[in-house]
Amino acid sequence: MLKLHNLSRIYRTDDVETVALNNVNIEIGQGEFVAIMGPSGCGKSTLLNLIGMLDSPSDGQYYFNDEQISGYSEKQLAVIRKHHIGFIFQNFNLIEELTVAENIELALLYHNIPASERKEKVDEVMDMVGIAHRAKHMPSQLSGGQQQRVAVARAVVGNQGLILADEPTGNLDSTHGHEVMEMLRTLNDKGTTIVMVTHSPAHADFANRTINLFDGKVVTESVRAA
């Protein structure tokens, strides 16, 4: 589904050059559940941002569904994102001024889907993640676990084939963390490709492949036995 070839990301300020990713080569197939691990500052989130096209690589090629998208414009990348990729963040990144339902609906607004159909889809995913009874609440009125469920719903409401989760359980207690991981596994079982950054080996065990990063490089890869 996606292939990174010698991908690098270097951050430059006036005096300092920081290599966040250094010649990374990764291939992820359709339907995989991949966990990315490593110590803080090793480049996990940078890698996820590049995969999600939220950031641009400094060097290397990025193939998405066999298309080389490294040179794509911001507008082209936005189109790919909205059709194929869903995001889940550690801090949920819900828009505080919108209700639960409106936050989820936001992902569909940019698809030009009619209002009635949007409502149907939103209701469906809210049921799926068990948040329907909180549809009209604002994010600030929800617990962390509930907020992350909303984020999951928002990530999947557009039927995206790829979910990128950046430490989705990082701000949750173990119970809620486990709930979220179960949701991801269910999605993966249904065919959604998931790439997840995590610090937790227990949560990494939900994945069928784990990539370890260190100082911006892939150091090991391990595949979980079926």
Added chain:
Amino acid sequence: MFKNYLITAWRNIIKNGMFSVINIAGLALGLMSCILIMLFVREETGFDKWLPDSERIVRMHSAYYVSGNPPFETVRSAGNMMEAIRDYASNEVEEGVRLIHFGATVRKQESALAEQITLVDGSFFNVFDLPFVHGSAQTSFTKPYDLIITEDIAIKYFGKTDVVGEIMTVCCVGPEPSPVPVTGVIKNLPDETHLELGMLAYVDPKIIENNAGLNTWTSVNVYTYFKMRVGTSIQQLQERITYWVNNESPLLDMYLKNVGELAPGAQISDNMKHKLMQLEDLHLKAKQDAGNMGDLTPMGDHNLIVTFTIVACLILLIACINFMNLSTARVSHRAREVAMRKVLGASRSQVVVQFLSEAIALVFISMILALILVELVLPLYNLALGRQLELALFTDLSLIASLLVIGLLIGLGAGIYPAMFLSRFLPADLLRSSKGGESSTASNLRTGLVVVQFATSIALVVCTAVIYGQTLYAQSVDVGYVSDDKLVLNVRAAGDNRDRLKHELLKLPEINSVVFSSEVPTQDNENNNTFTLIDGEHVNGENPSVLLNYHDIGYDFFEAYGVKPIAGRLFSLDFGSDMIQFEGRKEGDKGRANVILNQTAIDKYGFTSAQQAIGKTLDTNMANGHLMTIVGVVPDIYFRSIKFGVRATVYSMNPNRLRVASLSFNTSNVSQLMEKVEQVWKTNVPMQPINLQFLDQMMKAQYAEENIQVKMFSAFSMLAIVIACLGLYGLAAYTTERRTREIGIRKVMGANIKDIVALLVWQFSKPVLMANLIAWPVSVYLMLTWLESFSYRINSLWLLPVCFTVGLALLLLAWITVGGNAAHVAKANPIKALRRD
């Protein structure tokens, strides 16, 4: 999608209550100022455009220049000009008309009312196509003294408008009070016109032929209008008139005979200008040609309109800067939202559209508030301006369109920077940075905009202070006479009863004196004539012929006004021969009379002292030719507003021109005094309306326009400061919020409240100080230029302390604005601040 934008915008407005209030209130105040000024400007610029063919109608103004004398300029022209030019330039001129205004008395049952009658040529309605209610242009103006009145006049005298055939008794269209038939009724004229027409009478051509003041090429007593032919430009007609003046008119011969040789290379049109002005320009631009002889209705001022339009734009700029500053300052609070929208597939243009929509929505909320505010303050505004401005929001399409365009432009103008700024970041940048894209560039830009805001506010306040100071100065300058406790009574209608009236008035114990004159101060007319010094050695080789302004005064005039001679004597019955004599002169003989000159006239003749002038004789063609002996010299007094300065003046005693009485009184019960004076008037001058005014009120009225300007400037400058301070408060609140952690750390390190307040106050003092450096030179330059137009003006050195005081005041205001919030934050427990972050 749009609904989503609106929901987000609305919830953001609610969530950020204080910032929203500051944004909306600032913008509403700015828009209110702008709308108020716009209403004023729209009315001022709309004058006379409603008249049919207004673009083809022009008026001819006159300006005479004689070397060594101040220019004589007026919006009137000489009586013979219209026909001569109309006939000569028949290819360019379709029709011409003269208007001669004079005060008349109209009988109404047992009383008489003062009215203004306008004598016009029969061609009037060919130039001014005014709509008739009864009668018509063809049937109503066929013979001399046919009278056409407006609906208001018809209702005033007859209680109805269908009055064609009714008789009005008018004094004095003809030689005696005469019955005049009403031949037509026209619609009332709208307020937006310079024409003051209530009663129009068809002028008898014989009146013009037999009247020396009208049958003339040089005495300017009529208003002359031409309607140009279709396709003729004002420049073409102007050139034609100039050619006629130089080559065909009798003006050159008259000039050579009465004034002297032209300067080498000069043409008569250089000395006697006849300038055309488009009808639509008259209201705003006629003043520039008017000299001291302007229109009867209050005219506008083009420069004032330009100035207030600029002020409106500046206030709006200040309000827009608030909007931009507060929007970009709140970037960090919107960064996550923008990031998520982009993560979910929003393109940059969609983010831009979202933020522009928000800005425009906010502007229109402010616009609604502004319109409510305008409705609330409009009565007060009208009272201050003496206008009847209306906000015809539901009927005036052009107003609605203007407001919509203004709203959209402000929304786009103020919203474009925040929109572009927020949308340009990559989502990852926004998600990664806790500052949400806050950069030193944005911060510097905000500081720069605050500098612009405060520079504008300071400049506005400095200009207001200088205009206020100059207006006060002009009104406080010693005018050279005592103006207190004086009533001015027009005695023209008293005719032969004038002396009896005086006698009876003096019987009132409250009246100290009654003195006559041709004019009283503030009533100055441009009465000019050439006076030639004929005897004695010619002083210092100066030109003995001087164009002097002349006033006629009765005995005791100067005594009543507290003016003492600086040489010679005042007019006195003890000397018998002071008065101009018309009786008992042989044909061709010059009369003899005495005159008094003012100091400026003495200087013009080149006398080294006032005493040197005493006993000298002046030759003039006035009053059928007179030799006038200078018997006294008085100090310069301001017969007219100080803004016009003092002219060289001669005071003579022509009994035929003593039209006004000055009544000095000694009571504080002025209403009772006025009743008594009116009673005396009714007894001695029956069937004539009384015209009685207080001199000090007439003097104040001279500065009415300046006082209105000062009021407007003060009000709008204050608003500008309020808006700028609102913005500064918002920005300071934002900055302290953003620096909470830093403040916490500083407090942990030992900083006290004073240190923290000083830190924040200093941050905002810098832009205000910088604003002073920009505003001072700009406002000093502008005000020095403005002051140059006044003969007597405040010392320009005053500008420096004014600038300093205004700058300091604004700095203090900024400190108060920022300090309150800073102190509040500085008092907070540092641990809370650190924990929160």
